[in-house]
Amino acid sequence: MGLITSHLTKAEVQELLGVNSFGMWWLIREHETFPASDDHYDPGPFARFSDTPQEPMWQGTQLYRWAAHDPEFQQRGAVLLRPLADDLQPGKWLGYHDTPQGPSIDWHTSLGTIRIVHTTTLGAASAVASDLARSGNPDEVVTVCALWGDMGLSGPALVAADAAWPSIEYEVEWDIIAQLTGQDLPWWPTLLRLPDLIRQWKPGAPAVTAEVPDSDREKILRRAARNDAFDRVAKGALIDMANDIRNTRVSSVETDIEIFGRGRPGRGRSPIIIAARHDSDVHPIPTVENRKLLAAGWSRIAASTEPDAVAALGVARSRDxxxxxxxxxxxxxxxxxxxxxxxxxxxxxxxxxxxxxxxxxxxxxxxxxxxxxxxxxxxxxxxxxxxxxxxAPLRLPSGRGKLASAILYAGVWITTTDGQVHPAPCDPREHLWYGDGWGDRPTEAATVIHQLLDDLAADIDLSEHWNAPRGLTNLLNEKHRPGTELSRAALLHARMTPHKRAH
Known part of the structure; x- marks a missing residue:
């Protein structure tokens, strides 16, 4: 996530600070810390061709933060960045609210009502504050906070947008809100940040134990596993991948809790309450270690004509x-x-x-x-x-002679001494290329050719392609016309040549 970047015109700056044109001129002239206009502001493609001089613009966040820290203008600056009173009274929990951006909890404080939206959606704070402004702000919310998604100095990082200026977002520390409310604040791991769980929470409530919901990919795999068109081996492969995804999701909840629960090293405990935890008694789910058996199941799924096979195959291509x-x-x-x-x-x-x-x-x-x-x-x-x-094939068939040549055309092609031509085999997570790679080098293609020169039916291993023979890599790094054919003799000669080839 990040901040929504907004810009203010001179008139908007005057409105925000409550000054006239002369007051604006005086501020720019006399306040050394007053933010400069944004010279890098992009007014859009049409404004570039206009003869009218472009009006100066100010970064909204920068100006709003400045105002909050300036004694003269702090009451017009970012609400949560203004100095806090020494005699803060404890706040009060006001309950749950649904918003279009996600579930939220309201807190009454000495500054007014603060709404915390438990989402990391970009622009969520500004969107909720804008909705409040348009609706007349019936709940009298002063500012809206949303989660940044990262860890701040004092707890989960927050993004805020005030109801008075909803288009301007700024960062705020978790412990500022905790000081205003007078208590630790609840936080939910990403995958347990669910409206039903957040709706149940109230101060003093223990952490809820909840099942991590199925992802869409899990649902696809488990639905396919219920299809009787697949045999036991195929069903086993589908269930195993679904279980592996489930374990990954549960692990991500554990990692979230570990990171956010312990706080920043050296800064003491964060004022945070872990409001929900996963059910650790049934995880992790055991998974199959025999990858040959799993691969056999996926071969049958890939050859199927079932719609469920198509959906499952898409999951597998991204997962494993x-x-x-x-x-x-x-x-x-x-x-x-x-x-x-x-x-x-x-x-x-x-x-x-x-x-x-x-x-x-x-x-x-x-x-x-x-x-x-x-x-x-x-x-x-x-x-x-x-x-x-x-x-691309994962390997070429055995008993087909030797590698006769490599042809470079929109990739790498292999000809064999028995007259066949094949796309070069390639790992599904790699790609084969040749030519000048703008600093990169075609070590993947060099590795494949190196292995096929010794054994046409070799199981290709690209795990250490950066160690490809230097001579082969240099040969493929040269500029080649599409359709260039490199003979076996040329490839063998290059492989035995450790120095860089002359151009």
């Missing part, structure tokens, strides 16, 4: 793509007389499976194909400039 039978998603132009056209000639049209639908996404596709050699699905888009989308 190395369990899938597919490498990196690759996109290349469907042009004749290219290495892509050579490869495409062997593709077999087929009915779509889940893997095809994951490839297609929302693209307009005219046909679905399967590579009979590697088993990888592929789709071709429609339009004047059709393109191929496919998953």
């Amino acid at each position: 793509p190395r369990l899938l039978p597919y490498g990196a998603l690759t996109e290349v132009p469907a042009k004749p007389d290219t290495v892509v056209a050579r490869w495409a000639r062997r593709l077999v049209p087929c009915d779509p499976i889940a893997g095809h639908i994951e490839l297609a996404g929302d693209r307009s596709v005219d046909a679905f194909f399967l590579d009979p050699v590697t088993g990888m699905p592929a789709v071709r888009t429609q339009g004047d400039k059709p393109r191929w989308f496919f998953f």
Whole structure:
């Protein structure tokens, strides 16, 4: 999260400070600490072409903070940044409120009613304060606070927006609110920041034990696991990934509580009450350690024609793509007389499976194909400039000779001594490229070629691609025309050349 950046015109600055034009001139001239206008303010694309001189603008937060700390203008500055009275009276809890930005709790204080919205949504404080101003502020809320999402010096960091100037947000410390209320303030971990839980809270209430709600991804996987079209192995893979997501979510609650509950090192205890905790008795859920068994289940899901398989496959690609039978998603132009056209000639049209639908996404596709050699699905888009989308193989088939050459065309392609051409195998979390990488170097492609030179059917390992042979990396780092073919001899020679190649 962050602060909503707002800017004030000269007229708005005068209104905020209660001065006329002469008073504004005097402030700028005589107050050394008065904020300068924002020279970096962007008035928008149309104003740049206007002949009218641009009016100076001031950063709202900067000016509002300045006013709160200046003795002459502090009653017009940020409410929660003004000096606090020495004889503060304890505040009072006023109860729960629903807001369009999330659940909130109101507190009566010597400054007036403070509304704390328990959300980290960007601009939430300003949005709630603006709604109050438009509605006439029936609850007489002086200021609205929302969570920043990080840890401040004295507790959870807060963003505030005052009802008088709702467009201006500023940072405020947790202990300022605690001093005004005269008590520790409740806080809920992100995943337990639920309206029903917050609505139940009242001062003195013990922490509620609550189940962390299912995420959308968990729901997709568990729904698919109830589909009888999948066998026991596939269902086991679906349930295991759902359980793994559940464990991660519970762990995030534990981490939240640990970080926010202990406060800043060296600053003592934060005035915070952990208002909800997860049910630790049933977590973590045991998960399957046999990744080969899980991969077998996901192979069956990827080959399914069930809609549930499509949704589950999308979850798996973002969660743990190395369990899938597919490498990196690759996109290349469907042009004749290219290495892509050579490869495409062997593709077999087929009915779509889940893997095809994951490839297609929302693209307009005219046909679905399967590579009979590697088993990888592929789709071709429609339009004047059709393109191929496919998953790179994880490995090339054995018994197909040796690597004969590498062709550089919208990626890396491998030809073999038995006359075949393949997209180079690639880990699903990586991509293969060549040429000048603006400081980066194509070590991924160099590593793949290095391994295939020794064993065409090698299981590709890119975990330490930065240790690729320097000569191969230098060769691929050179500028190459699309379609350049590097022979086996050239690749072997480069691999044995440790120094940088001359251009």
